[in-house]
Amino acid sequence: MDSPWVTTVQVAKYLKISMGSFAKQRDLFKAGEHYFRIYPKNPKSPLRWHLPKVEAAYKAAQFIK
Numbered sequence: 001m002d003s004p005w006v007t008t009v010q011v012a013k014y015l016k017i018s019m020g021s022f023a024k025q026r027d028l029f030k031a032g033e034h035y036f037r038i039y040p041k042n043p044k045s046p047l048r049w050h051l052p053k054v055e056a057a058y059k060a061a062q063f064i065k
Helices: 008-015 019-025 051-060
Strands: 005-007 036-038 047-050
Touching: 005 008, 008 019, 008 047, 008 051, 047 051
Parallel strands: none
Antiparallel strands: 005 047, 036 047
16 A cells, blocks of 8 residues: 555455444544545545554554454
8 A cells, every 4th residue: 555545435444344333433533633535625525544543543442453
């Protein structure tokens, strides 16, 4: 993987969870640190996630070992 920034689908697949489960746990993450919107002024814009930081947040929340 060249970039640590991945799509929501890629994050869910990497963590082996459903998109719905990942969406419910979005409160664990902060905009600008864990994710950003591709088009910042559009609230429905797709997100890009920083995979290493997302994984670290999941570990800190004890969702994965």
